[in-house]
Amino acid sequence: MNKNEIEAIEVRLLLEAVYQRYGYDFRNYAPSTMRRRILKCMEDESLPTITALLDRVIRDPAVMNKLMMDFSITTSTMFRYPACFKIFREKIIPVLRTYPFLRIWLAGCGCGEEVLSMSILLREEGLYERSRIYVTDMNEAVLEKAKSGIFPVGKMRDYTLNYTESGGKSVFSDYYTAKYDHARFSPELMKNIVFAQHNLVTDGSFNEFHVIFCRNVMIYFNRELQNRVHVILYQSLIHLGILCLGEKENLHFTPHENDYTEVNDQKSLYRKTRL
């Protein structure tokens, strides 16, 4: 047995131990991503093997928290994939105007970039007051960051460009106050938001939504797990509800491939058309 095969066994044992000890189920995440993240954590902890990391993780919840942050991969930007937000404004918003009340679910929200993007967009379109945005993530620490509405001020330049490209109708800097090295977004943008811990691997549907964003979360899952999540998303959408996926994701080969119609050619926005 070569080194890689032994490492693969260690990865499986570590993920099984994490599941049994803490209840977080990463066993069906893409093996290559898990391996990279585990090796990074092993290095940070100055440990010689994955087995040594396993030993530490099951005994020390603080190391588990660290591993959890590594597994979360929270990379994001505000108005990420601006073309998608632009189409959302142009094609979806007019339909959403016809509902008296809107429930929107941002699943796997990251550290708040997507939340604020949605909140700003709904305000500018006059729909914020009739919306409730449910923001969920498996990681409590990530949710806490998202709630803070604080970002490094250095990121504002890129966020401003994305905002403009996405069809933003105002002056982006009006939404935050810059102080020292950080930018704090207006608490007004957090008014109609419910933050909750929800794990797409182990938890089920919890409401019916007009819109669900689940972007760049399933790219880390194997096919079986992606299919499970697609069933939850489908069950959680009203008829004619909108599903938004990441720019590298689509519905091909998923159990609900034929139950949606594409809203845009880039295959990131879908309307649920079959019950």
Ligand SMILES: C[S@@+](CC[C@H](N)C(=O)[O-])C[C@H]1O[C@@H](n2cnc3c(N)ncnc32)[C@H](O)[C@@H]1O
């Ligand atoms: C790359 S970020 C995506 C953030 C945002 N949706 C975007 O597209 O920019 C992935 C997020 O998914 C969350 N996540 C990963 N596995 C999850 C799971 N099983 N259930 C819920 N959230 C999960 C991570 O904690 C992280 O915040």
